[in-house]
Amino acid sequence: MATKFNIMHFNKGDKDYMNHDESQLVHRYETVLFVICIIATVSIAFWLLLSIVGALIFLGLALLSLFSHGISMAHIRVNGVKLRENQFPELYEKVNTLADKMKIGHVPEVYIIESGGMLNAFATRVFGLFGKNIVVLYSDFVDLAEDFHEHEVEYVIAHELAHIKRNHIVKNLLIAPAMWVPFLGVSYSRMAEYTCDRMAAYYTGRPESATSGLLVLASGKRLFTKVHLQPYLEQYNETKGIMVTLMELLSTHPPIPKRIHEIETFFQNEPTVKLASRSKYIVIIAVFLGFVIPALFTAAIVAGVMAFDDFNFSEVSPSGETTPLMDAVYNGDVEEVENLLADGADPNEKGEYGESPLLVATYSLYPDIMDLLLTNGADPNISDEEGWTPLMSAVVTADMNVVQILLDAGADPTQQDSYGMNAIDHAKDMGYDDYIELLESYQ
Numbered sequence: 202m203a204t205k206f207n208i209m210h211f212n213k214g215d216k217d218y219m220n221h222d223e224s225q226l227v228h229r230y231e232t233v234l235f236v237i238c239i240i241a242t243v244s245i246a247f248w249l250l251l252s253i254v255g256a257l258i259f260l261g262l263a264l265l266s267l268f269s270h271g272i273s274m275a276h277i278r279v280n281g282v283k284l285r286e287n288q289f290p291e292l293y294e295k296v297n298t299l300a301d302k303m304k305i306g307h308v309p310e311v312y313i314i315e316s317g318g319m320l321n322a323f324a325t326r327v328f329g330l331f332g333k334n335i336v337v338l339y340s341d342f343v344d345l346a347e348d349f350h351e352h353e354v355e356y357v358i359a360h361e362l363a364h365i366k367r368n369h370i371v372k373n374l375l376i377a378p379a380m381w382v383p384f385l386g387v388s389y390s391r392m393a394e395y396t397c398d399r400m401a402a403y404y405t406g407r408p409e410s411a412t413s414g415l416l417v418l419a420s421g422k423r424l425f426t427k428v429h430l431q432p433y434l435e436q437y438n439e440t441k442g443i444m445v446t447l448m449e450l451l452s453t454h455p456p457i458p459k460r461i462h463e464i465e466t467f468f469q470n471e472p473t474v475k476l477a478s479r480s481k482y483i484v485i486i487a488v489f490l491g492f493v494i495p496a497l498f499t500a501a502i503v504a505g506v507m508a509f510d511d512f513n514f515s516e517v518s519p520s521g522e523t524t525p526l527m528d529a530v531y532n533g534d535v536e537e538v539e540n541l542l543a544d545g546a547d548p549n550e551k552g553e554y555g556e557s558p559l560l561v562a563t564y565s566l567y568p569d570i571m572d573l574l575l576t577n578g579a580d581p582n583i584s585d586e587e588g589w590t591p592l593m594s595a596v597v598t599a600d601m602n603v604v605q606i607l608l609d610a611g612a613d614p615t616q617q618d619s620y621g622m623n624a625i626d627h628a629k630d631m632g633y634d635d636y637i638e639l640l641e642s643y644q
Contacts, residue, residue: 226399227367234389235372238379245378266377274327277337281312289313292346292354296336299359302404303366309334311358316341320418324361326370334370336361345422352410353417359401360414366400369393383451390453395463408468412461419457434458434474446482523552530558530570538570548579555586563591563607564598571606581612588618596628596636604636614640 249255284293293311300308309324316339324336336358346354364370373390380386402411416425419433437458449456455463458476465472526546529537542548551557559579562570571591575581584590592612595603608614614624625644628636 223403226396226403228392228395228399231389231392231396234385234392235376238376238386238389241379241382241385242376245381249378270325271327274325274335277312277314278310278327278335281314281337284311284313289343292343292358295351295355296358296362299355299362299404303359303362303400305362305366307334309336309362309365311336311338313338313340313343315339320422322357322361324364324370326374334365336365341422342417345417348422350413350422352405352407353414355405356401356407356410356414359405360397360411363397363400363404364393367393367396369397387451387453391455394454394460398460398464399467402464402468408464411464415457415461415464430461431473434462434472434476437462438474438477441477441482443482443485446479447486449479450483450486524550524558526550527552527556527558527561530561530567530574531565533565533567533570535567535569535573538573542573542577548574548577549583551583551585555584557583557585557591559583560585560589560591560594563603564594566598566600566603568603568606571603575606575610581607581610582616584616584618588620590616590618590624592616592624593618593627596624596633596640597631599631599633599636601636601639604639608639608643612643614643 246259249259282288284296286293296311297308310333312335314337318341319339320342322336322338322342324334326332326334338354338357338361342357343354345351376386376389379389398411398415402408405411412430413425416428416430416433419425420428437456454460462472462474462476523531524546526538526541526548527550529541548558552561557579559571559574559581560583562574571579581591590612592604592607592614595607612624617623622630625637625640628640
């Protein structure tokens with residue numbers, strides 16, 4: 202089997218992987234990306250805190266995250282099985298031995314939880330920055346130890362302990378806002394995973410177990426021993442395209458073939474398969490996101506502004522089908538209104554929704570046109586299909602002069618709309634005391 206071949210290959214390699222300096226285990230991009238994430242986080246936090254609303258949003262999200270995480274951790278600590286000297290003692294001893302090797306001062310609590318078939322593990326911290334570290338192992342992964350694959354389980358534990366050693370949990374909390382920046386926070390997360398893979402392989406002294414442990418994640422705890430490594434890694438090279446690359450760039454964990462490739466390259470200098478570079482697709486995505494989309498967005502804004510400037514609002518009808526008189530009223534064309542009325546236009550002819558020319562003149566605040574219409578027989582109490590009168594419109598638009606014109610022309614302040622409210626009710630609803638006094642004087 203391919204996995205057995207690689208075990209021998211690691212053991213026979215010319216390079217003694219245990220001679221690595223510990224500092225070399227940290228991926229070269231991890232620290233750089235963390236610094237960039239810190240800068241982004243400070244910038245985002247500063248921008249949010251400039252306004253009260255932003256500060257409240259920032260605080261609210263932080264408290265919500267802390268609360269939900271606390272509830273989740275409480276569930277695990279109550280229902281999961283905690284490793285002790287008398288509870289899975291062999292696994293408990295393995296955790297302590299690894300923590301001692303890795304010089305982790307406070308050995309974290311380790312819990313096993315039922316996972317419903319999922320194969321995973323994670324390190325976290327109770328109560329965020331101020332709590333204790335814990336490691337959670339999914340039961341189906343721990344089952345491997347019962348099937349004589351304890352080295353794969355040891356790799357998983359070492360990987361999670363490496364997160365604690367590198368203080369990744371606290372760092373992730375500190376740079377949480379940077380996770381909102383596309384590609385940035387997840388890039389740091391991927392580099393942290395590479396680092397922990399190296400540390401786990403280094404401190405267990407079995408890089409081959411790191412490879413097989415990752416294959417468990419790929420194919421499951423029963424089939425991983427039957428996976429042929431070379432065709433599996435070649436599968437990565439065969440899967441190409443922008444969407445595949447975009448998936449990688451948006452993921453918090455590197456693809457499993459790349460993690461195996463990194464371990465092999467680091468510890469033996471001769472990976473089973475040389476993985477293809479995605480640089481071409483990354484450049485395309487960068488150009489598309491950095492230039493094409495902003496350019497299209499800018500062009501759309503410019504086109505919209507130009508269309509807005511060129512739009513002749515005077516040609517727009519108030520709503521639905523209208524009469525020539527209503528169009529002239531809406532456009533504020535006093536001369537055209539005079540001509541149409543002189544030619545016999547009906548000042549009370551309604552539009553599609555029952556609106557009269559006088560109602561249009563009222564909400565458009567054209568007192569001169571209102572005088573023209575009223576002089577030529579416009580009914581001040583004519584309403585639209587909702588029972589809305591010109592006087593109600595004048596009250597809502599808060600123009601005392603227009604209200605006075607309508608009242609002097611005989612507008613009824615007690616006439617009700619379809620909701621049973623009159624002009625006085627609307628004035629009360631708006632809190633216009635002076636309008637209420639005027640209207641009541643005309644009852």
